[in-house]
Amino acid sequence: MSEGFKIDIVNPEKSFLSKENVSEVVVPAYEGEMGILKDHIPIISFLKPGIIKVISSSEEHNFYVEDGIVEFKDNTLSILTSSIFDIKNANKKHVSDEIQEAEKELNKDDLNDQKRFLLNHKVEILKSISIN
Amino acid sequence: MASLDDLKKRISSVKSTQKITKAMKMVAAAKLRRAQESAERGRPYSEKMNNIILNLSSGVSDKENAPKLLSGTGDDKVHLCVVLTADRGLCGGFNSNIIKKAKSYFQKISDTGKTLKIITVGSKGYDQLKRLYQDKIIENISFKESKNANYFDADKVGKIIIEKFENNEFDVCTIFYNQFKNVITQIPQEQQIIPLKTEEKDNKSSEENYEFEPDEDEILGNLLPKNISTQIFKAMLENSASEQGSRMSAMDNATRNAGEMVDKLTIEYNRSRQAAITKELIEIISGAESL
Numbered sequence: 089m090s091e092g093f094k095i096d097i098v099n100p101e102k103s104f105l106s107k108e109n110v111s112e113v114v115v116p117a118y119e120g121e122m123g124i125l126k127d128h129i130p131i132i133s134f135l136k137p138g139i140i141k142v143i144s145s146s147e148e149h150n151f152y153v154e155d156g157i158v159e160f161k162d163n164t165l166s167i168l169t170s171s172i173f174d175i176k177n178a179n180k181k182h183v184s185d186e187i188q189e190a191e192k193e194l195n196k197d198d199l200n201d202q203k204r205f206l207l208n209h210k211v212e213i214l215k216s217i218s219i220n
Numbered sequence: 221m222a223s224l225d226d227l228k229k230r231i232s233s234v235k236s237t238q239k240i241t242k243a244m245k246m247v248a249a250a251k252l253r254r255a256q257e258s259a260e261r262g263r264p265y266s267e268k269m270n271n272i273i274l275n276l277s278s279g280v281s282d283k284e285n286a287p288k289l290l291s292g293t294g295d296d297k298v299h300l301c302v303v304l305t306a307d308r309g310l311c312g313g314f315n316s317n318i319i320k321k322a323k324s325y326f327q328k329i330s331d332t333g334k335t336l337k338i339i340t341v342g343s344k345g346y347d348q349l350k351r352l353y354q355d356k357i358i359e360n361i362s363f364k365e366s367k368n369a370n371y372f373d374a375d376k377v378g379k380i381i382i383e384k385f386e387n388n389e390f391d392v393c394t395i396f397y398n399q400f401k402n403v404i405t406q407i408p409q410e411q412q413i414i415p416l417k418t419e420e421k422d423n424k425s426s427e428e429n430y431e432f433e434p435d436e437d438e439i440l441g442n443l444l445p446k447n448i449s450t451q452i453f454k455a456m457l458e459n460s461a462s463e464q465g466s467r468m469s470a471m472d473n474a475t476r477n478a479g480e481m482v483d484k485l486t487i488e489y490n491r492s493r494q495a496a497i498t499k500e501l502i503e504i505i506s507g508a509e510s511l
Contacts, residue, residue, distance in 0.1 A: 098268060100371040100453050102261035119433055132272060133433040134442050157443060159272050161430075166268050170371055170446075 093126045093163040095142060097151070100170055105151075107142065113165055114141040115158050130161045135169065137210035139217075150175040152217060154210065175217055183218045187211055224496065227489040231482060238478035244310065245471035252403070252464035258368065259400060259457040266454045269447055273416070275430060276440050287437065289382075289444040292415030293391045298335040300390035300414075301325065302381065304397040304455050305345030306463045307364050312470030314398060314406065314463055315344040321408035322396045326353065337390055341377060341456075369456040371449070378449030385414060397455035398462035404469050406462040413451050416444065 092109035116138025135156040142149040156169030339359040340346040346360045393414035398406040
């Protein structure tokens, strides 16, 4: 019996990451960061902009996501997202473009509080990436 | 009978046509492989999405208050049809098969006295439908600039549909596309996406007790619009694989037909050349005899 569980990250165009034997995954769930360990009860939630941390015994991977859905069931974690990239090979220009876009969006007047919060959060996360 | 020169010209023109169709076939074959791969890679996403929605919708206890995208508006007076076709021709029956399928559906709608609205995606569908249904087409979207089907484009279409739904412009939405089975067979499909038709597979999945964060309704409300884009993206992927497959087999046929034509024309050319030589010989011989 293996120690970890399986993680599948898919985006509409392809399967982004599939990995067995992951010991812990931290996802930026809608109501706060959520750490998932083996034998978690089945859960469905969705994501806000943030960083997914995939931790296995040997290494740790970080990915940036903007939105998505997580489902955990039978020791398989599925993450569906349309916007994800690996922080390690993040394209600096791409990140700064995204920040600009989000800031432009923030300057619009017709935002509701929830949207404003999400955008602010997104800018914050992206900035922290671009500094590293 | 055509003169030798004419035949020669025709042979060379058929040969150059054959060259073109052959090249198009090669290009289509290469593109087909890529399109097929991306269709296969896209499958897990839509499958997983479907599964989650299935699990969620079986968990929705209060059917009355379920999101409208799932349960419908309770009416079916106005039908929106999204017809997905290619932007290019020369691909056999690909475009006309979708159009045919869509037209028979349109007929059914107007026969029962319901209102019909059409969105065409891809310029070929618009070209073929605008003659008969000009007043029904409310939007014409084309992605000529994008090389491959991508999610960004599908999302655009999805957002347009959802916006129209939220403005109560229609009650039922159906999409039309070609499903890729293999290179020679593509099946035109109609698929209803609003309200969502969930096939109850087995009850095993629905017995699973999920924890939801936040609650089901909110997740469903967030998920269903995404599902629309996903379904459209799936249709676009299937469509692009079908288009290339259809073009490949059409161009294969054209190449073969051109080859047959060249053979026939060459035989005719040789025959008339021989006939001309024989005629000349007879003339010389009979001229010599008369001396």
